[in-house]
Amino acid sequence: MSLRIAVIGKTGQLARALLYEGEELGHEVIALGRDTLDLTFTASQIEATIAALPSGLDALILAAAYTNVDGAETKPDLAYTVNATAPAIIARCCAKLDIPFIYISTDYVFDGEADIPYQPDDDTDPLGVYGASKLDGELAVLESGARALILRTSWLYDGVSRNFLTTMLDLAKSGNQISVVDDQIGRPTFSHHLALAILKSANVFSQQPDIETSIYHVTNGGEPVSWAGFAKAIFKAKGIGIKVDDIPTSDYPTAAERPAYSVLDTDSFERRFQHPLPDWQAGLRAALEMTEDLSSAD
Numbered sequence: 001m002s003l004r005i006a007v008i009g010k011t012g013q014l015a016r017a018l019l020y021e022g023e024e025l026g027h028e029v030i031a032l033g034r035d036t037l038d039l040t041f042t043a044s045q046i047e048a049t050i051a052a053l054p055s056g057l058d059a060l061i062l063a064a065a066y067t068n069v070d071g072a073e074t075k076p077d078l079a080y081t082v083n084a085t086a087p088a089i090i091a092r093c094c095a096k097l098d099i100p101f102i103y104i105s106t107d108y109v110f111d112g113e114a115d116i117p118y119q120p121d122d123d124t125d126p127l128g129v130y131g132a133s134k135l136d137g138e139l140a141v142l143e144s145g146a147r148a149l150i151l152r153t154s155w156l157y158d159g160v161s162r163n164f165l166t167t168m169l170d171l172a173k174s175g176n177q178i179s180v181v182d183d184q185i186g187r188p189t190f191s192h193h194l195a196l197a198i199l200k201s202a203n204v205f206s207q208q209p210d211i212e213t214s215i216y217h218v219t220n221g222g223e224p225v226s227w228a229g230f231a232k233a234i235f236k237a238k239g240i241g242i243k244v245d246d247i248p249t250s251d252y253p254t255a256a257e258r259p260a261y262s263v264l265d266t267d268s269f270e271r272r273f274q275h276p277l278p279d280w281q282a283g284l285r286a287a288l289e290m291t292e293d294l295s296s297a298d
């Protein structure tokens, strides 16, 4: 079924994947970039923008966020404004206008102390400001009265933006050895696989009014991997003969602490929305095709 969807965000990894995949699927997708809806706008500006959207939307997807995990430590006000205050206002508008709302959240709401995949209703305990601000956003959506899906994802990347994959490929151009942390475990998620999963859930959610507001986990599947393991898989797939040295997180200090283990259990999402999630290895292959398409277009 063809959907009418509005996406807040135009330039981010997920927003671009949603716009591309939405149009491929024949949906009508309205993109609200920062010029139209800055998440630091006042409540009345945000409300007016949402109220001006066409009626009969099947979903409003919030794909924009303050995503600078380390930057959030020194700019907490901005992180909370963008990741919690604005989503709260948007969710209340959705409740009033009866628009199904999709809020994208993060594995960083967890403290990473677990050793089995996190379930959506497991206790949260973010280690940094970014995770805490996203968690506040989740809670605000749950309290808003909107019919909403809160979809947590992890380690998002594509083949073209500034992210772990493209950083590794850039670093490989200037050396033959690289140190990458080996004690943070998760699941890398290709933005287009996430976008397809979100669009499927939007479709099912709009068709089945009995599905209640809830939290789900949506990542690529496959055996969890460390950042160093992911780097090795990238170089192997590209045939790049660079040596990856495994290092502990303590040898790579960052402003924000990251969860050591942030694997999310996606079973409830896959069952509820009848959408099997591809392994991260398939995501990596698809993302690398993007980088190759780009270099052959140069």
Ligand SMILES: NC(=O)c1ccc[n+]([C@@H]2O[C@H](COP(=O)([O-])OP(=O)(O)OC[C@H]3O[C@@H](n4cnc5c(N)ncnc54)[C@H](OP(=O)(O)O)[C@@H]3O)[C@@H](O)[C@H]2O)c1
Binding pocket: 009, 010, 011, 012, 013, 014, 015, 033, 034, 037, 038, 039, 040, 062, 063, 064, 065, 066, 067, 082, 104, 105, 106, 107, 134, 152, 153, 154, 155, 156, 157, 161
């Ligand atoms: N990246 C990850 O590893 C990861 C992991 C787990 C969850 N997530 C979540 O997944 C979602 C998508 O992340 P992503 O990786 O696609 O993000 P991204 O590539 O960093 O893009 C962030 C987007 O948010 C926009 N934005 C930032 N501040 C804004 C503001 N004040 N007003 C309006 N727009 C603003 C940016 O616009 P400009 O281009 O104009 O700055 C950009 O389009 C987010 O909710 C994020 O929290 C991401």
